[in-house]
Amino acid sequence: MSARIIDGKAIAEAVDQEVARDVQSLVQTYGAPPCLCVVLVGEDPASQVYVRNKGRRTQAAGMVSREIKLPASVSQAELEREVKALSVDPDVDGILVQLPLPAGLDSDAVIACIDPAKDVDGLTEVSAGRLVLGRPGLRPCTPTGCVILAKRTLGDLQGAHVVVVGRSILVGKPAGLLFLAEDCTVTLAHSRTRDLASVCRSADILVPAVGRPEMIKGDWIKSGAAVIDVGINRVENPIKGPGATRLVGDVAYDQAVEVAGAITPVPGGVGPMTIACLLQNTLQAACARRGWSVS
Ligand code: NDP
Numbered sequence: 412m413s414a415r416i417i418d419g420k421a422i423a424e425a426v427d428q429e430v431a432r433d434v435q436s437l438v439q440t441y442g443a444p445p446c447l448c449v450v451l452v453g454e455d456p457a458s459q460v461y462v463r464n465k466g467r468r469t470q471a472a473g474m475v476s477r478e479i480k481l482p483a484s485v486s487q488a489e490l491e492r493e494v495k496a497l498s499v500d501p502d503v504d505g506i507l508v509q510l511p512l513p514a515g516l517d518s519d520a521v522i523a524c525i526d527p528a529k530d531v532d533g534l535t536e537v538s539a540g541r542l543v544l545g546r547p548g549l550r551p552c553t554p555t556g557c558v559i560l561a562k563r564t565l566g567d568l569q570g571a572h573v574v575v576v577g578r579s580i581l582v583g584k585p586a587g588l589l590f591l592a593e594d595c596t597v598t599l600a601h602s603r604t605r606d607l608a609s610v611c612r613s614a615d616i617l618v619p620a621v622g623r624p625e626m627i628k629g630d631w632i633k634s635g636a637a638v639i640d641v642g643i644n645r646v647e648n649p650i651k652g653p654g655a656t657r658l659v660g661d662v663a664y665d666q667a668v669e670v671a672g673a674i675t676p677v678p679g680g681v682g683p684m685t686i687a688c689l690l691q692n693t694l695q696a697a698c699a700r701r702g703w704s705v706s
Contacts, residue, residue, distance in 0.1 A: 414671040417564050417639070419556075423683035426559065427472055430690045433705045434473040437697070440706055445697030446475035447505040447531065447689070448497050452490060453483035453513040462509055465686055472690050477503070483513040490516060491524045498526035504697035505531035507689065510581075528700050531692040533585065542588050549692050553620075554586035556684025557639045558593060561616055564673050565637055569594040574611055576600045576627070576661070577620035582641055586618055607631075619661035629666025638667055638674040641681050 438444050447469050451462045462478065469476035479493060490512075497506045506529045512518045522530075527537035533551035541548030561568055573590040577583035578601045587599045600610050611617055611631040619627050620641035632638060642661030651657075660677030668674055675681055698704060 414638075414668045415564070415673040416668075417560055417637075417673050417675045417680060419560060419675055419680040420683045422560060422563055423556075423687040426684070426687035427468060427690060430687075430694050431472040433694055436705050437694075437703055438473065441701070441703055444474045445504045445693050446477060446502055447507065447693045448477040448479065448500075448503045450479045450481070450490075450494060450497070450506070450508045452481045452485055452509070452516065455511075455513075458509050465507070465689065468686050468690060469693070474690070474693060475502075485516075487516055487520065490521055494521055494524040498524060498529060503529060504700055505529050505689075505693035507532050529696055531689055531696055533692070534580075539580075539585075542585060545592060549696060550589060550688075551581060551585040552685045552688035552692065553582050553641060553681065554589050555688040555691075556681055557586055557618055557641060558589045559688070560639055560675060560681065560684060561590075561637060562593070565616070568616070570596065571615040572596045572598070572613060573616045573618060574598045574600055574614035575618040575620060576604075576607070576611065577622075577641070579620065582620040586620065586641075590616070590618075617662075621661045623661055624659045625661070625663040627662040627667070629663060629670045632662075632667055632670045634670055635672035636670075638662055638671045639681060640664075640675050640677055643677060643682060 434444055449462050449465055466476040497503050506525050508521055510518055522534050525535055527535045530538045530549050533549045538549050542550060573595040575583050575586045578599050587597045591597045600607055604610055608631045612633050614636055616637045618639045622642055624644035624646050640660035640662045644659050645656050646659055648655040648657040658678050
């Protein structure tokens with residue numbers, strides 16, 4: 412069997428277009444688009460590329476994209492002042508602080524300065540609390556993207572056994588809660604899980620979010636299961652020669668594709684969904700803050 416490939420890029424483009432349509436309708440009704448502000452600290456090349464992509468897609472969806480760039484030498488107090496100023500700026504609907512921050516800066520303290528109504532990354536304690544309580548709120552983008560990919564591929568997820576490997580605040584834990592909210596039966600596995608291969612084999616939907624290249628082998632996957640691979644790992648690419656690299660997921664893709672029923676590639680699976688969900692969250696935040704509704 413060869414698995415159906417879940418085209419994250421195409422699904423993300425569809426979500427972007429849905430957001431763009433809604434933004435257009437908001438602008439027609441209320442005369443102003445939502446505004447997303449990204450705070451980038453330091454010169455990390457991967458973060459710079461990511462922030463550029465966010466800006467491009469925010470503008471393509473018809474929203475205002477603002478960027479605040481600060482040097483890696485910025486003090487904790489100055490960074491917190493900037494984020495607090497955005498929190499009270501009436502023109503800003505969404506605030507995203509690009510993580511990780513350079514060494515020496517306390518990201519928890521910075522996140523605590525984000526007005527929860529503008530927390531489009533879903534990382535504040537208020538957003539996490541609402542997720543746990545099952546109340547409406549802004550959800551973390553990458554795990555939301557995983558659920559969208561699963562739903563658009565499989566339809567109703569009710570009763571499916573989802574195994575999430577990883578329990579980070581950013582991905583694993585919220586992914587578990589979001590699949591639970593879809594009436595799935597959820598197992599959260601982690602580095603202390605016993606017989607991880609058997610646990611993975613019990614999954615109808617397997618969501619590895621570990622950060623270990625190709626750790627999950629083909630025989631860890633139940634025949635016909637859906638695999639949503641969150642991992643993004645840069646490894647050497649011997650085919651292209653010394654120094655060349657390529658991206659792989661947490662799943663040994665060539666093996667998994669022969670066993671799974673559906674699978675996300677890396678790159679081109681979960682990755683593109685993260686920004687799509689950020690745009691969705693910005694739209695949601697703008698509507699909630701300003702009392703807008705899409706007609
Ligand atoms: P973290 O390092 O914060 O968490 C990794 C998790 O994996 C931990 O819960 C850890 O368990 C678990 N783990 C580590 N080793 C093992 C093992 N041998 N067996 C089972 N579980 C293990 O990573 P993140 O959650 O931030 O990211 C995970 C991956 O997702 C990374 O590759 C990252 O690049 C990628 N990512 C992709 C995004 C996207 O847009 N597609 C966005 C964010 C992340 P324990 O808690 O016990 O230590």
